[in-house]
Amino acid sequence: MSTATTTESTELAPVRTDSLTELLVAKERPPRPSAWQASLTFGWRAMLKIKHVPEQLFDVTAFPIMLVLMYTYLFGGALAGSPREYIQFLLPGILVMSVVMITMYTGVSVNTDIEKGVFDRFRSLPIWRPSTMVGYLLGDALRYTLASVVMLTVGLILGFRPGGGIAGVVAGIALLVLFSFAFSWIWTMFGLLLRTEKSVMGVSMMVIFPLTFLSNVFVEPSTMPGWLQAFVNNSPVTHLASAVRGLMAGDWPAGEIAWSLGWSALFVLIFGPITMRLYNRK
Numbered sequence: 609m610s611t612a613t614t615t616e617s618t619e620l621a622p623v624r625t626d627s628l629t630e631l632l633v634a635k636e637r638p639p640r641p642s643a644w645q646a647s648l649t650f651g652w653r654a655m656l657k658i659k660h661v662p663e664q665l666f667d668v669t670a671f672p673i674m675l676v677l678m679y680t681y682l683f684g685g686a687l688a689g690s691p692r693e694y695i696q697f698l699l700p701g702i703l704v705m706s707v708v709m710i711t712m713y714t715g716v717s718v719n720t721d722i723e724k725g726v727f728d729r730f731r732s733l734p735i736w737r738p739s740t741m742v743g744y745l746l747g748d749a750l751r752y753t754l755a756s757v758v759m760l761t762v763g764l765i766l767g768f769r770p771g772g773g774i775a776g777v778v779a780g781i782a783l784l785v786l787f788s789f790a791f792s793w794i795w796t797m798f799g800l801l802l803r804t805e806k807s808v809m810g811v812s813m814m815v816i817f818p819l820t821f822l823s824n825v826f827v828e829p830s831t832m833p834g835w836l837q838a839f840v841n842n843s844p845v846t847h848l849a850s851a852v853r854g855l856m857a858g859d860w861p862a863g864e865i866a867w868s869l870g871w872s873a874l875f876v877l878i879f880g881p882i883t884m885r886l887y888n889r890k
Contacts, residue, residue, distance in 0.1 A: 640734055640735075641735060641736075642736075643736035643738075643739060646735040646736050646739035646743075647736070647738075647739040647742040647743050647746060648743070648746065649739075649743065650739055650740050650742070650743020650744065650746075650747075651742075651743040651744075651745075651746030651747045652743075652747075653743060653747070654717070654743060654744055654746070654747025654748065655747050655750060657717075657747075658751075665751075665754070667710050667713065667751075667755075668710060668751045668752075668754050668755035668758065669754070669755075669758055671706065671710075672703075672706045672755050672758050672759040672762070673758060673759070673762050675702055675705070675706055675759075676695075676698075676699065676702055676759055676762045676763060676766070677762070677766075679698060679702055679826070680694060680695050680698060680766060683698075683826065684698070687826075687827065691766065691767075692766070692767040695763060695766050695767055695768050696767075696768060696769070697853070698825075698826065699759070699760075699763040699768045699856075700780065700849060700852045700853035700856050701823075701824065701825035701826065701849045701852075701853065702759070702825060703756055703759050703760070703780075703784065703852065704784060704820075704825060704845060704848050704849045704852055705820045705823075705825045705845070705849075706755055706759060707752045707755055707756060707784055707785075707788050708787075708788060708791060708816065708819075708820055708845060708848075709816050709820060710751065710752070710755060711748070711752075711788050711791050711792045711795060711816075712795050712808075712809065712812035712813070712816060713748070713751075713795075714744055714745060714748050714792040714795045714796055714799070715792075715794075715795030715796055715797075715798045715799035715808045715812060716795075716799065716805045716808050716809055716812075717744060717799070718741070718744060718795075718796050718799030718800060719798075719799040719800075719802065719804065719805045719808045720805055722799070722800070723804075723805070727740070727887075737884065737887070737888065738880075738884055738887075740887075741793075741796050741883060741884070741887065744792075744796065745789050745792050745793070745796070746789075748788075748789075748792060749785050749788070749789055752784070752785045752788045752789075753781065753785055756781045756784060756785070757781075760777065760781075770856040770857065770858075771856070771857045771858040772855055772856050772857055772858035772859075772860075773858065776855045776856050776857070776858050776860075777855075777856055779855045779860075780851075780852040780853075780855040780856045783848070783851055783852060783855065783865065783868055783869075784848065784852055786869075786872055787844075787848050787868055787871065787872050789872075790871075790872035790873070790875040790876045791844075791872075791875055793875055793876055793879035793880050793883055794815075794875065794879050795808070795812055796879075796883045797879050797882050797883045797886060798811055798812060800883060800886040800887055801886060819843065819844075819845055820845055822836070822839060822840055822843060823840055823843050823845040823846040823849060824840065824846045824849055824850060825845070825849050829841055829846070844867075844868070844871040847864050847867035847868050847871065848864075848868045848871070850864040851864035851865045851867070851868045
C-alpha cells in the first residue's frame with residue numbers, strides 16, 4: 609500500500625509598488641550631513657578610541673615628559689652652562705619635535721582600520737568622502753594640544769619662563785597644532801599606501817628622525833658645518849621651531865610664521881589630493 613503526499617502550493621498576493629514605497633519610506637529622510645558635521649563625527653570617533661584604550665595617551669604624556677627631563681639635564685650644563693638656562697632655548701624646540709614625531713600615529717591608525725575592513729563600510733556611506741581622513745586629523749589635533757600642555761607644565765616646573773606671556777604661548781601652540789594637522793597628511797598617505805602598520809611606522813621614523821634632529825631644536829645652526837646649515841636653515845621644522853620659540857619669547861617673528869604657514873599649505877595641497885586619490889582607489 610502506498611501513500612501519496614500532495615503539497616498544495618499557496619500563492620502570495622501581489623504587492624503594489626506604491627504600498628512598498630510607503631512601507632520603506634514611512635517618513636522624511638534625515639538631511640545629508642554636511643562636510644563639517646561628518647568630519648566632526650569621525651573626529652569624535654577618534655577620541656572615543658582613546659576612551660576605550662587609554663594606553664594610547666602614553667605618547668602624549670609620558671613620552672614628552674621623558675624627553676624634556678632627559679635633554680634638559682643631559683645637555684643643559686654642556687651647552688648653556690646650566691639646565692635652567694638651556695630650557696629657555698630647548699623647551700619650544702623640544703615641544704615642536706615631540707608633537708611632530710607623534711603625528712606618525714595618524715598613518716598607523718588609518719592602516720589599522722583598513723586592515724580591519726572598517727573603511728569598506730565608511731566608503732558606502734552617503735557622506736563627504738574626505739571626512740574620514742579629516743576626522744582622524746581633527747581627533748589627533750586634541751592629542752597634539754594635550755602633549756603641548758603636558759610639556760609646558762613640566763617646563764614651567766623646571767624654570768621655563770615665556771616672555772610672550774599667555775598670548776605668546778597660545779599663539780605658539782596654535783601654530784604648532786596647525787602645522788601638525790597639515791604634516792599628518794603625509795602619514796595618512798603612507799597609511800593607505802603601505803600594507804602593514806609596522807611598515808608605516810618604519811618609514812615614518814626614517815623621515816621624522818632626520819627632519820627633527822637636523823634642525824635648530826637643540827642648538828643654533830651657526831655651530832654646524834656650512835653644507836649642513838644650508839639644509840637646516842631651510843627645513844620646515846627649523847622654521848616652525850623658530851616661530852614657536854619667537855612667539856613664546858614675545859618677539860612675533862613674521863618671517864618664520866609665514867614660512868611655517870606656507871609649509872603647512874604646501875603639505876595639504878600636495879599630500880591631501882594624493883591621499884584622497886589613494887583612498888578612492890583602495
